[in-house]
Amino acid sequence: MTRPDLPPPLKQSAQQTLHHPGFEKLARLGYTAKGIVYFVVGLLAAQAAIGAGGRTTDTSGALQEIVVQPFGKLLLSLVAIGIVGYVLWRFAQAIFDPEHEGRPNSAKRIVNRIGYLLSAIAYSGLALTALNLILGTGGADGKASQDWTELVLAQPLGQWLVGLAGTIVVGVGLSHFYQAYTAKFQRHFKLDQMRLSERKWAKRVGQFGTAARGVVFCVIGLFVIIAAWQSDATEIRGLGEALAVLAQQPYGTWILGIVALGLIAYSIYSLIEARYRRLIQD
Structure with missing residues (x-):
């Protein structure tokens, strides 16, 4: 459940926290919230693809869409x-590795934990955006990635660092x-608690x-590489802009529609995780 090199008192405290029913509920609520956010992103993109309104946006835009609905601030608060629960769970995955991803100290395990840490940081920003929207102080301006890229590009070897980051994203x-081809994500599910039909649909x-x-x-990732190649931070694209780029390609309406449906499918997958994911490996 925890790192073997932790001091015994800290290790015991971490174990108690990870096994606490309240922490598990908060983590599962996190997967639910993630699913809701991606559902909104996918739904808006699908509507844009078929010309029924909607727009291509990112996760922050999804929160903005939620807050303008009836009882929007209450919904967004939930x-x-x-x-926040998802952020705490991601930090727990990064620090304590409760799911035992790979062999101890293996490269795969280290990479996964770094990924969880970066995910925790990213969703911390999303939580802050939600708080700002609830308080009525506005959301993010969507240029943070460009600002950071511009800062890195100005440093020695900055283009190489940005290019490396883009390569990692790709x-x-x-x-x-x-993962989609092998469906290895199924190993995280409590398959013994799922009906055969549920297993099939969860996999699909x-x-x-x-x-x-x-x-x-x-x-x-490709746009990050382009930004590095041209030393131009304005080439950076986020989720919403990436979807807009897909829509501008030949057969873009179809491409955007398929990816939008995929994001909706991902939202359903997140809801399945909220119900059936095995959070702690004993």
């Missing part, structure tokens, strides 16, 4: 609590394709959704 996208929506996320990551 989602925000879930996002690699993450390709790893999503691999998981594969479709994971592949759609892979497409988005690859597009985002």
